[in-house]
Every structure is written in structure tokens, then in C-alpha cells.
Amino acid sequence: MYERSSVAELAGRLRQEVDRYSPGEKLPSSRDLVETHRVSPVTVSRALAQLAVEGLVVTRPGAGAYRAAPRTAPAAPGDTSWQEVALSADASADQVPRSVDAGGVLATLTAPPPGVIELSGGYLPPNLRPEKALSAALARAGRRPGAWERPPTEGVEELRGWFAREIGGHGGSVSAADVLITAGGQSAITTALRALAAPGAAVLVESPTYPGLLAAARASGLRPVPVPVDTDGVRPALLEGAFRASGARVFICQPLFQNPSGAVLSKERRTAVLDAARQAGAFVVEDDFARQLVHEDAGPLPDTLRSADPDGRVVHLRSLTKVTSPSLRVGALAAHGPVLERLRAVQTVDSFFVSRPLQEAALELVGAPAWPRHLRAVAARLRERREVMLTALAREVPALCVTHAPRGGHNLWLRLPDGTDEDALAGAALRAGVSVAPGRPYFAAEPAARHLRLSFAPAAGDSEIAEGVRRLRTACDEVLA
């Protein structure tokens, strides 16, 4: 009835034709194939069966033959595609988003390409760092007796005492026993969030706020709920409403020279914030990142929220990194009550403790006679830099509205004309030779306006800041026109 050779021949022809059909598409009927190829129905049937075995067609009895879905190629050695499934699928925990977005953090941590002026980062340039004192302190620290022992998990006692005095002020309301040494500010934020809120919980954040906080909250499975800030800090009525609406038991904020807005929480609002937290049975995490970045012309600084809190409501957060070097990864959490044990347990389980020589180096540094001189120099330079940037902005790009001229920190927060494409502007700026931060990553939800954050910390000096703003003008001329 049929010849093996004609089956093979027809299968060969069909094998070539079948690629012209989409997966699931119907092939010509057996009768058509019989006529077209002038073979017997049995030859057609056998050839189709051969292609079905090969996975090229699917035959459905009584309905005909269809182009099969392409078969998955057997994974070649070195094929890591399976990871995409493993990194996403999780039947038992599908309520928590899996991917971790480090984009906003990396944007401020990555050095810009050579020749590009950095107005986007958050660290002091080499000439504002106490580099000689750091090197000397580290060398001494590594030679101290016991330097290579494990330190107490909560930190070296004398360093805890120093942070306690810094945080508590002259009143002495904070003791060394209230302090936990952390590996810088970001680790302190992660530890606080992980200690205070369980995966799936809401956490209230300022809006706008530092993208590293939003990323840390999301990476810990938390839902950041934004509460708008104006020039007097967070708005208390909205904060109360957010506590009620979200059930959050944590509000994390920067009451002093907030990043990015530069806002300082007013005296009346300080009380209102603590009252709102008390009503909600919630903690306030006070990220006091900028207290040592005060400008020369600031006048007396407001007290910490911590100083108005006898009940352990406030978890206070400090870092030495901002005013020294990104690589002196030493910070502190101060808290009072059972929460301290939770913070310590989270840090111990996550990372054990902070390297002892780094802690000893920090202690050497802040105890040296050069330390107050260093702080005064930073205060003077930051004020100068702020003025240089404000002047340059007013001259070069008056269309960008500076929302607030802060007397501390290193950020200016610029409101862009409505409808500006932030990313296009940041991209044009980079092409013009200056890196700036678009505003979008600073918002947990859709922002009401477009912004740009400029930092006057990382540039080498005043003239570089002015030149950076001139380059920004080039970008504005291109994008805002």
C-alpha cells in the first residue's frame, strides 16, 4: 500500500513547509496533501505521524493536523534560564513581591563616568574628608590589644558611650546601654525596619524621601505609605490619617534637613508627630543623618525627637559615614525598652557585629583634637557650596524653582516646570557632563510634580559646582525648550 521511501520523502517536504505555519495553525487536510503531493492517503498519514513523533505537528483524530508549539530545546550546559522561574515562583508566599530594586541606591553609590561632574551623590569629596586622620586612626586601631577579638555584639563600650552623649546631649538622657553600633546608616535603617515591622506590614515614610529607604522597606517585604512633607516637615494631619488608614506601627522620618527637601520639622509639629505615634501605638524612627552636616550659618539646631520621648517611642539613628568617608561604615541605633533587644537580635542574626578595628578607628577619630576642627571646616565649606549653587542656579536656570534653601545637609530640591520629562533632562545633563538625580525615585507613589535633586557635597570645589550648573543649563535649554 505504501512505500517507505515515499513516506520519508513526503515527511522531508512537510518538515520544510511546516515552519511557515504558526503554532496551533491548521495544516492542509490529508485530502489536500494527497492531491498536492500525489501520494496515497496512507503515505500522508504515516508522514504526519512521523512529524508528530518529532514534535513538529499535533494530529487530532477527525480534526486534522496542526503546527505544534515549538518544543523547548533541552537546556545546554551553562543555561541559567531556570533561575528566572526559581527567583520568582513561590507558591507559599505570593503576596510579597520578590524582586529587589537597587536602582535608586546604585544611582547615588556609583561614581559617574570620568569627566562628569557629580551633583547627584551623597558623600563628601576627598578634600573634605579627614583622610589623614582616618588612616592614622585605622592604623592605631589595628594595633590595639584585643583589636582582632570579637567585639561585644552590641558594639565597643566606649563608642556606644560617645554616641550616647552625642544623641542625648548634655541632659544625658541616653546611656551607652541604649546604643547599638551598626555598620553605617543603611544597615541601621534595614535593622530598624526588620525589627519593627513584619513582612507585609505598612510603614509610613515621608514624601518625598530617600530612595534607599524605599528600597530597604520593599526588600524587607514592607509597604511604604507616603506622608507629604512641606517646608516645616511632615504634615501632622496627614500623618494621623495615614496611621489610621494603614494600621502602620512605624513612621520613619528625617526631622532635620530632610533628604531631599531639606525641611526641618517645626517645634509644633514635633509634638504632633509624637502624639500621632502615641495614639497609633507606633514607633518613630528618627534618622538624624544630617546633624553633623549643619552649615556655618544655621544657628542653634532643634533638639532630637528622642529628647522629647520618655516612653521609648523613638528609635534614633546616626551615622559617622556622611561626615567622614563612605568606607567608615559605622553608625548607631539608640532605643529604650524591649525594642532594644529586638534590634540587637536582628543585627546579630543578620550579620553578627561590626568589625572591631573599624569601631576602634571611629573612636580614635572622634576623640582626636582634629575632630572639632574637621566639623567646623565641613560646616563652613557646605555653607559656601550651598551659596555657590544657589547663585549659579538663579543665574543659569531660573526656570528651576528651588523649593527651600536649607542650612544643613547637602541637597537642593528643585521643582521643574509642569510636564518636564525628568529622565530626559537627567539624560541630557549626563551628555552635557553633569550627573543629577531625577525626582521620581524619591516618591513612594505618583508625585504631584516633577523634581530634580542636586547635591553640593560631592563636587571637588566651588568652581566645579558652578560649572556643573552651567552644564545643567545646556541640558535645560535642550529639554525644556
Add this chain to the structure above:
Amino acid sequence: MYERSSVAELAGRLRQEVDRYSPGEKLPSSRDLVETHRVSPVTVSRALAQLAVEGLVVTRPGAGAYRAAPRTAPAAPGDTSWQEVALSADASADQVPRSVDAGGVLATLTAPPPGVIELSGGYLPPNLRPEKALSAALARAGRRPGAWERPPTEGVEELRGWFAREIGGHGGSVSAADVLITAGGQSAITTALRALAAPGAAVLVESPTYPGLLAAARASGLRPVPVPVDTDGVRPALLEGAFRASGARVFICQPLFQNPSGAVLSKERRTAVLDAARQAGAFVVEDDFARQLVHEDAGPLPDTLRSADPDGRVVHLRSLTKVTSPSLRVGALAAHGPVLERLRAVQTVDSFFVSRPLQEAALELVGAPAWPRHLRAVAARLRERREVMLTALAREVPALCVTHAPRGGHNLWLRLPDGTDEDALAGAALRAGVSVAPGRPYFAAEPAARHLRLSFAPAAGDSEIAEGVRRLRTACDEVLA
């Protein structure tokens, strides 16, 4: 109808009597009170109403009066009790346990009281650390140009290259681009777990295993599922079953000189473990913590699981801490495929990066001519110490059964006679002047037998190890008798 004075008088009497009743207990009926106190029903009714206003009784119409639950005292300033609620209640996320148990970790991180011989920790004593080399390396590192700059978030390039060569061996299967520098081994474990599994997910662990792993998994909201280990490592049939039963996509293990059992995964089982993971679409985290703690008499070591894995199945983990100092908090993760980006993102968001001078110090140290000498010295001393401990155990406490005499690492895992109270034994040992680790914290579920872990790393020398075992005998004589 009633006199104000008699109401006040009755209320006064009842106020004194009411304390004799438990909260919720029924007070005498109104009729009884009328008779006992010889007052009118209205007086009784008014007096009870007065006490109800004061919160001392609750009146239920038609049922009578009951002693009220004691009213909460208004919180005095400095009262942190509210924190217990805030740290536990979380309506939105009640599936994830909130408290973090650092007990098992702290037991190995905390130095024992003076005069107590430490047979419980996991770090080398000062005389086995390369302390002079560490101090010199740190001093040089802090003076290198760029030492106080931010490092690349994934780590200093040359150090990544060194780890890549260490992990990949001569085959060169691992490149610097596959390596992420971490702040020691515990941070690497936390980063791997947080990158690979979402809160609520199961993660397979060896049983017994290192308590710091169980704590890290639980603190990240994961459910550790134990898979038993024998002297050839994890049992593959049970591993396959555990993957199926739990839906886990991660198995974390120590194939070389497992902590605490000392087991080395056999060659056949290596293949079976990777096959089981492949079938389950799962990652294997290979914690290769003990490769540099090999003993002089070990012979050639088995290859890493990583070397048999072209598909990015294995996330490999190393630390420099174990063989140097607890304060050189430098380790590495090596991975291949999209998972590397996830690992890097988690670490960046959690803690930014590892201090650059510490990374440079590690690089100085492992590049120095003294480094191979140090490794050889550790290998020789660990072998001696193991033999001293084994001999002392056989002589002093033959009732404790050493399950395995490992040729690497620093742990002996002792099976105790059935019914032994581990905590009583560890407590008696501490009173006798030696710290040992009870076995219970090494199990994710109920163990089949009682154990004790002894470490021959932290003691000052051979004679201290022998004396420690003699003190353990005193404890055994007391508890096992």
C-alpha cells in the same frame, strides 16, 4: 427615698470588700446587700453605680454586679510597656512570627566568663590568628590611595579575583565577575536566603545544622525544613522527599566538614544532591566555611559542588573570618546567572557595601608571603588539637560517643546517653569551668537523640583542651550518674 450619706458609706464599705473578689466574680445580690448592710435597695443600687463609675464593678442588668477587671494604670512617663504590643501585633502579617531568636548565635559569639575554658565557640584563639600580619595589612590598607572612596558595591576587583581563583580552582570556572564581596559569612548567608526565598517560603537545611543558619532563616520569615545528615553528608532520598513535600526552592548545606557533625558529602551524593535540586528547580547554597580549616592529615579535599555545576545551580559561600579573625568581616558569594544580580541588589539595599579598607586589608593579607605559612600552621595545630581532644574524651568520658572524627573544621559532635538532660549537663560543665554547646539548637525540629558539640578551636592550647575535657568529666559524673 435615699440619703446621700448612706450611699457614700455603703460605697466605702463595698470598695474595701470588692478587692476580695476575683475579676469576673459575682458580688452578693442586691437583696443580700440590703439585708447585710440594712440599707434600702435604692441605696444599694446607687452605691453599686458609684463603684461601676470608678471601674471597680460591672453591673449587668438583671444578672447582678461583678468584680471588674483591674483598670490599667495610666502609663507613667518612661513606661515602655506599649512596645510589647507594637512589637507583636501586626494584623496585616500575622502569618510570620515576629520575635527574633538570637540565643543560638549569641551562645557562640559571647566570650565565656573569666576562668572558664571555651570549648563552645567557633573562632581561633589569638595565638593562632595572624595578628601581626592583620595589623600591618590594615595599616597599609588605610593609607592606599583611594582607600576612603566608596568601593564598587560588588567589591574591590582584585579581591573578587582572588576569591574567584580560590573558589574555581585551577580550572578557572569562576571569574571575578561572578563574585560578590560580603561582610563575612553570616551576612553572606542572610543575603543568600533573602535573595533566594520570599518570606513564608520553606528552605531545606541539614539536620543537625549551625544554629546561626536556623536563626537567619527564621528572622527572614523562612521556614527551615530539616533533612538528616549521616557521616556521608545529607541523605539524598530524604532530600528529594523534602523538596517534594515542602515546595522549597533552596537547599543550604555545608558539604565539607559540616557544622556540627563534621560530615563530608560523598562523591555519589554530590551528584544526587545536584540532581535533586535540578528536578525541583531549586538552588543549592554551598557554605564552604571550612575549606581553609582543613587538618594536616586530611589528604586531597573533594571539589566544590560549584565545580560540578555549569547551570548556575550552586550559590557558593566563603569567608575569611574563620581562619583569620572574627573582626576581619570579609567573605564572598559566587554565583552565575541572573541570581547574581539579585544577590547584589539585596546586599546593596541592605547595607550598601563592605568597608573598602577592610577589603584592601584582606587583599594585603592573602597576598603576603606569610599567608601560606599561616594556613599550614593552622592545619597542623588543628590536627594536634583534634587528637588531644579525642584522646582526652576517650580517657575521661568514654560514655560520650564521638560520632565522627573529622579531618577539617574544629567540631566534635558527641552523642549523649539516651535521656541525658543537655542543658543540665552544659550548666554543670559551666559550673565546673568549661563551656560546651548543647545539641538542641542545632536541630530545626525535635532531634532523635541528645548531643553535645565541642570545639577544639578557641582554647589557648593543647593542655587547656585536656583540662577542659577533665572539667567536662566532673559535669558528666554529676549529671549522667
